[in-house]
Amino acid sequence: MGEARGWVWSGGREPEQLQLSPLQIPEPAPEEVIVENRAVALNPVDWKVLPSTTLGWQPGHVPGVDGAGVVIAAREKAGIAVGTRVAYHQNLEREGSFATHTKIVAKALHVVPEGVSFAQAATVPCPGLTAWQAIDKLPVEAGRDVLVIGGGAATGNFLTQLAVDSGYRVWVTASERHHPRLRAMGVAGLCDYHDAKWRMGLLDALQRTSGSGNLYAAIDTVGEDHARTLAPLIGYNGHLVSLQGRLNTPPMPGFTTVISLHEVALGAIYRYGSELDWQKLRAAGQGLLGAIAEGQMQTPEIEPFDFEDLGNTLARLKAGRQRGKLVAEL
Template sequence: MFSSYGEPEELRLAEAPVPSPGPGQVLLRVHAAGVNPVDWKIRAGLLKDFFPVSLPHVLGVEAAGVVVAVGEGVTARSVGDEVFGPVSGAYAEYALAGADRLGAKPADLDWGAASGLHSSAETAYRTLELLKVTAGDTLLVHGAAGSVGGLVVQFAVAAGARVVATASEANHDYLRELGAVPVSYGEGVFDRIREAAPDGVDAALDAVGGAVAGSVELLGGPERVVSIVDPVEAESAGARFTGGGDADYTAQALERALALHAAGTLRLPIRATFPLAEAAEAHRLSARGHGRGKIVLIP
């Protein structure tokens, strides 16, 4: 938890009573918790005007674990169930969650991958809905090797879209495996995108930052350009920003992701795993960006 906004060092382990589930809730023994950019942005105070929290605050928005207690009225989950999904205060050994929002963890999906699946899948599904991507479209994804970008690519390819994906050259083989056409970051990136998509691009997602204006120019307008990084940048270009809250596609996103998993095609790389005591280091790594896959904490 952290007691004041600031640097990663504000994160500290602390003892707290094990909570009891209320109506509609379950108590999880957390096996793994996903680390997301929103976590370190909350800790740093960057979102306090948009997403205020009471201090001290336990971070984390998603986890995978085992149900150890159920609250009144819960019928969807039972003690002993292995589950994953949205979990508030997930940086903990035990955490509460809404029973109806959790998914059943497949036995062959490891804890780390399950813990980081919800937010990336929900964001990926939500952005594709906002962009109205359908079969035959050409989708541009900036920052495609990240956890969200990778699932955007997989969902779009599975839907029949063609994907052009920007990333560092170290991630190009990975993106080809996902079915995308990779393009290198850096100066001249939009020229390279035009070469990769000579018939044009129908929609664009900026999952890395700094690419909204160029995408609007490429598409000839902002109507099908979305950012998940910077609302100010998106607004200045007339594009859409989404950070959640406008709609929640958890159920649809998890269904889509688990369908790919059942087919054996879902790729969920883990960028790094840290013990809970090293959450500060996990935040430092997350803030550097440009990595492949998810960062995970193990209580």
């Protein structure tokens, strides 16, 4: 079908070792399409998987999970027309989004509405759908107190808005520069995680506002060790949702607050998801994109970068030297 370009992996553990190389545009299988990428978004998982030995990558593999673009080729069983604007979250085991063209199964596509740019659309799949899965874990009890960790990051951006929209009283940790944006989303309170005493301040605020002095749920975006520190903040029959890893041992003694533990792993749907799971995920993606188109939801703050500098930019993300959601437009 012609030539493409992409950033390929040759066994290196570091983002700087990715190389921009010429590629062949692949042919789609019966239920697949070829997307000509117009925007590529970077996510932490993109650098975290580079040292992995369990994904079956061979030298020349193209990484990357999130992209948005136009369908330029589709087989009949794909059920989607050439020319459709789409966003997607790719299977980590398949050739990814760090290229001008990506082959992907049609069921993983989300149609991008008019009024939503490709750059905006590319910010949605990994952080937006992860946030939706996290909120979906909670039995809805409007008015209860929910804590979102890391509201300034892309996933936290979507978590905060979805939690507020679900009717929860939402508390968020974020650095102070994000506070005005988050406050405008309707949160109940903000904590600066640089303050070592933010947990004590949160408990005091909960006591003043609800009288309970504890949370209904906490959603952690940092990791297992950090998630464990949130468990004492959660009240009886509450919920702890972990987006980075899982808690393999209970964080609280038995017969105490009996909180429920939840893990989120968006990419696992490729191996374990049923058709109903895919239907729900597609509906969630369309809902997020539709809300953005209607001005009812904000995408993360976008920090543009040059596709020609993707390897170095991914290294910058790994080092935590970005200020927004890194997106390259092609």
